[in-house]
Amino acid sequence: MAVYEAPSVEADGARVRQMFDTNVFGLFDVVQTFTPLLIAAVHGSRQSPTIVNVASVVSRIPFLFASAYNASKAAVTSYSDTLRLEVEPLGLRVVTVFMGEVSTGLMSADNISFGADSLYAEVEANVRQRSIDHAKSSIRPQAFARQVVDELLKPQTSYIWKGTNAVLIWFLNAIGHRKIFDS
Numbered sequence: 615m616a617v618y619e620a621p622s623v624e625a626d627g628a629r630v631r632q633m634f635d636t637n638v639f640g641l642f643d644v645v646q647t648f649t650p651l652l653i654a655a656v657h658g659s660r661q662s663p664t665i666v667n668v669a670s671v672v673s674r675i676p677f678l679f680a681s682a683y684n685a686s687k688a689a690v691t692s693y694s695d696t697l698r699l700e701v702e703p704l705g706l707r708v709v710t711v712f713m714g715e716v717s718t719g720l721m722s723a724d725n726i727s728f729g730a731d732s733l734y735a736e737v738e739a740n741v742r743q744r745s746i747d748h749a750k751s752s753i754r755p756q757a758f759a760r761q762v763v764d765e766l767l768k769p770q771t772s773y774i775w776k777g778t779n780a781v782l783i784w785f786l787n788a789i790g791h792r793k794i795f796d797s
Contacts, residue, residue, distance in 0.1 A: 617680055617683045617720050617725065618630065618632075618633050618680070618682055618683060618725070619679045619680050619683075619725060619726050619741060619745075620679060620682070620726075620728065621679055621728060621732060621733060621734045622679075622681040622682075623733070624728065624729075624732055624733065624734075625681070625682055629682070630682040633682050633683060633686050634682075634685075634686050634689070636686075637683075637686035637687065637689070637690060638686050638689045638690060638693070641667060641690060641693065642693070645665060645667075645697065648665075649665075649701070649706070652665065652706050653704055653705070653706065656704070656705035656706065661707075661769055662705055662706055662707040662769070663705070663706055663707070664706070664707040664708070664709055664766065665697065665701070665706060665707070665708045665709070666708075666709045666711060666766065667690055667693070667694040667697075667708065667709070667710050667711070668690070668711045668713055669687050669688075669690040669691040669694065669710050669711065669712050669713070670683075670684075670687035670690075670712065670713045671712050671713065671714050671775070671777070671779065671780050671783040671784075672684045672687050673687040673688040673690065673691040673712070674688075674691075674712070674783060674787045674795075675783055675787070675795040676795060676796065678741075679726075679734070679741050690710075691710060691712075694708055694710040695710070698710075698772060707769075707772075708772070709766060709771055709772055709773070709774060710772065710773050710774070711762055711774045711776065712773065712774065712775045712776075712780055712783075712784065713758075713776065713777045713780070714752075714753070714775070714776060714777025714778050714779045714780030714781075714783065715748055715751070715752035715753065715777050715778035715779055715780075716752050716753055716754075716755055716758045716777045716778070717748070717749050717750075717752040717753065717754055717755065718755055725745075726738060726741050726742050726745065728741075751778060752777070752778045753776075753777055753778045758776055758777055761776045762774055762776050783795075
């Protein structure tokens with residue numbers, strides 16, 4: 615599934631629901647299905663069985679024309695924080711990956727179509743170009759995966775910020791005011 619990019623006030627409700635079904639409700643279902651197996655694996659395990667949820671840096675910054683995707687990843691972030699606290703007494707660990715830009719094909723200029731009647735028709739070409747530039751400048755999936763696995767192997771890790779610009783966004787999110795990303 616590609617990122618659905620559309621102006622917030624013009625987004626297709628069915629496509630937004632589909633994205634939430636995948637990114638949020640799919641995650642809920644997978645966690646609920648596998649948690650009994652993870653709990654059973656706690657005894658006799660040298661490390662806590664780990665649930666890894668992939669959020670995104672866009673859960674912390676306003677990524678224009680992707681509000682539905684941003685919101686779905688913010689839901690993953692909030693769910694993961696709560697889940698981490700709830701399953702810790704059961705011997706499970708939750709790690710949230712704040713994925714920065716990774717050249718996965720998730721963003722595609724071909725997926726952007728605001729339409730001729732859009733309030734934002736005049737900026738559609740710029741949004742398409744943003745997707746093209748993203749693919750060129752982002753870390754490759756293999757390098758991203760190596761970085762994430764290295765961090766996951768550290769038993770105290772609860773949050774991982776990896777991918778192009780992820781550490782910068784973490785830093786600005788940590789020290790900046792809420793509107794620091796508006797420009």
